[in-house]
Amino acid sequence: MNNFLKDVAFVLHNFFNFVTYKNFSIFPYCKLQVPVRMRTATEFWYVKVKLNSNMSRGALRTLLTMFSLLIISSTLIYFGSRGDATTIAKSIKSGVLTADTVDVSFENVGGVLLKRDIEESQIVKKGDVLMVLDDTDTAISIERTKATIEAQKALILSKENEIEIRKANVDLEELTKWKEIEQLKQSLTVSESAKLLAQKQYKRANSLVNTRSISKSDYDSANSQNIQAGAAKTQALRKLQAAIYGATDEQIEKLKRTGSAKGMTLLSIKNERLEIDNMQNALDNLKSQLKQTEVQLKQEEVNYSRLTLIAPCDGKILKILHQQGELVSPNSSGLTLETDRKYFDIYVSEEQVLKYKKGNKVKVHCVATDEDLTGTVRYATVAPTFADLRMTRERGLGDLTSFQVRIYVDSPEVLTGMTMEVRDE
Template identity: 40%
Template sequence: MYTGNDAVVMGREKKEGILTAEQIKISFDSVKGRLVKEAVKEGDYVQKGQILMEIDPTDTDLSIEKLKAEIAVLDAQIKSAENEKNIAHFHADTSNVQSNRQIEQQQAAINSARATLKNREVDFERKNELFKSGAIARASVDDAIMALDVARANVMQQEEALRRLLAGANAGEMLPTIKEEHAKAENISNNIAALKSQKKQKEVALKELEVAKSRLTLRAPEDGKILSVLQKEGEMISPSVPVIILETDRLYYDIYVGEDVAANLKEGDRIRGYAVTNNKEVIGTVRLLSKAPGFADLRQTREKGQSDLSGFQIRIYTDAQEGIMAGLTIGVDASGLNQK
């Protein structure tokens, strides 16, 4: 049914494919700079995590040291501000205790002065009655009046002293001066929060730089063989531009089948093939099942009242096994396509 000598048609007729190793283009991730170390050469076999190349880290190291110094300064400022806040709260609390004691003492003085005033009022009333009855002289009444005036003046003096202590606050309220001291401490707390926020931002920036530094060292993403080194020491490296081509240990081959065969296959099916050179069995897994390029289809059948027939590409990844390498021709027969 299918004729021609192109690779697709031959693959459909013979169900054979060339075993190919997957290749990876390796690049530096989001960093740039001058390449200072080329740790591998073409043909080297590398293991996952092995260092392949390094970009000059000088600028990044300097930026990291600068950020660390700035963070250390912020730590010192935060510690100093916290000490200042604690001292402010201590002074406010101490002043509050002292003021409360003074207020209590002054209140006691007022109570004593009022008691004295009451006694002087009683004494004046008593002596005034005695004077009216002629029992005592006028001088005694005058003395009582003078003592009463002194007692009244003393009460007013003690009350004024209390008002000065309260400085406009009502009894039981925090004094304005103490409020100011607490407000000062709260302002320091706000400053500390701002400093901590700045520190957090710089810590995030530091982590970003440390990540960027780690990316200056290019490591093998998996085991494989170096096929090509595209950049040399001393050259400038751009972000995400391939610098190494790595041939992995993952092997696959493609075969092409018709619609009738493709309809019975699905991705994940196990396929039994064989190496054409030594007939060694090769087991693999279907990873891709898709319509083949247009030139693989059977054309010009609509003129005969028939629908075109499509070819399908099957990509099979082989299991790791000894003696199987890239470049071998792998064949698959009808029984192999039914292997699950």
């Protein structure tokens, strides 16, 4: 009742402020005074009207008529607003039981609906087959992908064997070249010794030929041997240098000291190992392609399983959107399923909402079965119906903020559409 009096007072206050405003007064012979007084729990406006002696009865009658209309309008607004469903639910804390619904769809797949053995209002269990699409194209695609995988595996195996053989051949070739280098080093040593000997003989022959101690033919023979020994040394050196091309200075020095070529880096061997590395990179690329194809196969197998629409939970079929033989688009909804998750909404005030926290248990009474149940609060939020009335705080009226509380009930006996009431402890 206090809120009603506040509504009337607010309307009267604005009305008298309007009619007595000097520029817009509709009663030139009416002088109004509107003082405000507060009287205990009930707040009201005390309106004192002083009439001018020149005021006519017609003006007074008009003023009283408008005042009566304002009182009637305020009364209708106050009592009429209490008849909406949200306000009624707030006052008696009851609501109609509703069930969650699920739109069951063919995820990322489509095709012709091959099988549908369900009807509206049919009760289904989790895992039941609801619909089946034609799997011809998907099955062919899976077989093609499997064949591609087998071919890729065979090619990978062939490349792996080729690389292993090539590595073994390069290792053997490297050992052979090290032996050849050691032999060339020995040949160069022999050639150097032969060159020294031939050079000594030539010098002796050259000194003897001047004294005519040896014949000219002996001198020519010594000179020829010296020249041949020099040529053999040069040839052996060139062969050795070509064989050790790419070796480091440390490795060459080791060869000179020890005569061993083991561990020496050779350009030809290095190039062959680079070719093997390139073959290995190509092999890794083939393995990556194989992995992608295997992932593709898994996706196709998943899509194949999705051609069969399975009930995600227990419930009742409300609506079927496709008939057998129809072409179903990917991701399109197949049917609507009413689940066993039942709930109802109540509306409470700011003072009451703190009792309805998420997870709290509340006592619930089913009107139809006259049965007491236990409900679980899912959430509490500001009711959208009252969102546009929060501005009334600025006008000095009562706070009309209301909160919507959703309560879930786990009971197979109650049916959707039944009225549920909350009983506070």
